[in-house]
Amino acid sequence: MKAHITIKDLAKELNISPSTISRALKDHPDISPETKRIVKELAQKLKYRPNLLAQGLRNSKTNTIGVIIPEFIHFFFSTIVSGIEDIAYAKGYNVILCQSAETYEREVTDTKALWNSRVDGMLVSISKETTQYDHFKELLNEGLPIVFFDRVANQLEASQVIVDDYLGAYNAVEHLISKGCKKIVHLAGPKNLEISKNRLNGYKDCLKKYTINFDKNLVVRCPEGTYEESKRFTNIILNTHNDIDGVFGCNDMAALGAILAVKEKGMKIPEEIKIIGFSDWQLSNLIEPRLTTVSQAGFEMGQAAATILIDEIEAEEGTVTHVKKIISTKLIERDTT
């Protein structure tokens, strides 16, 4: 199939900005007759066709944004949704949401449901299971603006808002080392997620920096993400290694399971073993001992994602440049370290 000629192609050919091309094609009064002529001639020559679907959407805007998140129950995602709504409602957009329940199949269905609801754009954090992205590619090709946040797919040409997971993890491990930890377990997230990879890399690189040998047996995958799971695995690793003095959880739920396992074993936190999480969920401040963690600024992430999406929705066709926004993390020291 021959590639579809876009406004960007015309702009490149003529060395004129895409927004000028777009306005020339629409006979905008600000554009000179001469420019209009040149642009239209080239458009005809190259068989440029405006993206009808995208134009159609723009002509019958619903002022609704669709959001797909893995699970509402995660405090982090709820906070992101609040950030999204904060910007969206202020700018006159409604927000409707679907949860993928961490399954690929539901994510595909949700994408269709939101498309059928004629949303103007989508904000998506992909499910743990998702490893192929045709359901998003299709809509992006149709001209629907989609911005990915937190859990993103680098294969897709779309804007992203992510947390600096690598640096956040690095700082978390450095914090444990600064408190004297020498044998640090990492309760890691699902393999296919970028965030898991980045956090694992932050853990590895920090150990290296402090000349602590990386031991792959100390990386324990917790794909389910429940505290029961990480409690079980922490229990096993404590029974097979008697010199563990630190645990870095890929999220607060994992860290919580570690706390429960360590307490059950009668070991003292933080004296004998120090624990740090990632996310700063509400419960981290309510459990005992209160969890040291890496705060992700979910509200700010939601605001950024919504702002970028609305800019893309309201941009002239062909003038969108995708952005990658990185939100920095903050270490919050409490009682577990």
Place this chain on the structure above:
Amino acid sequence: MKAHITIKDLAKELNISPSTISRALKDHPDISPETKRIVKELAQKLKYRPNLLAQGLRNSKTNTIGVIIPEFIHFFFSTIVSGIEDIAYAKGYNVILCQSAETYEREVTDTKALWNSRVDGMLVSISKETTQYDHFKELLNEGLPIVFFDRVANQLEASQVIVDDYLGAYNAVEHLISKGCKKIVHLAGPKNLEISKNRLNGYKDCLKKYTINFDKNLVVRCPEGTYEESKRFTNIILNTHNDIDGVFGCNDMAALGAILAVKEKGMKIPEEIKIIGFSDWQLSNLIEPRLTTVSQAGFEMGQAAATILIDEIEAEEGTVTHVKKIISTKLIERDTT
């Protein structure tokens, strides 16, 4: 305005079932020509007009259910959503959600957004602020099936799924009394919600049953619903009354605030003061001491609401009978009593 003639009116007049009337009007082969003639004559005489909107919806079904909940962040609502999705997806429906953020204004906007998304029906738990219901009445009059759950409006002709809040509250207070409590504070919910009224009534009636005088100073409203709020108010009441020996929170968040205030004051739970919540949120089992509470079976509630809604969506026009389903509660005893 003259009332719109419905299939029910025709059925009553002719003493025939509404589903027969509906099928007669549609020339269904199972209905005798004689019956069809009688029904059609009466329909003409009374100027019966089929509800076009409802028919239109049925003709272009989106197989999507819209859900409005006050806040995703509440574990109880997340659980309800899981129950809704469990039934909906199994029956071939998608679920899209909006949160009202506990405001009337957002609830109205959400209602419109879901309507514009052409949902086949809605499931709604009303916001704390809502005291008038025209936004729902309008859609019900248009023939859109709506089922209310947990936070319902008795003024509306629609199906409801509710928890037995009265009995749940009664049992909670009885549990405190059976453990020796004599001066029990009730951290009450917002005044306008039925659930708050029912829980307060359960509290009052149980005190009466055990001949404990009702003291209105022991009922403390917590309209915000945050633990910071209930912590503040518990603190005040502990400082003004030195003989409080029990706290019944309208929900677990309120009870959690009470736990924090009591611990800060250095009083022992459950020895000096006993605390019970309502909802059985996830964190109730994770905090220390673990909270005794009343479990609401949110998943079951979501399943029931979705089942009723889909039945109404798929029913023949005019054959819907609204139902009121009451889900019973269960007391879960943990460390705070």
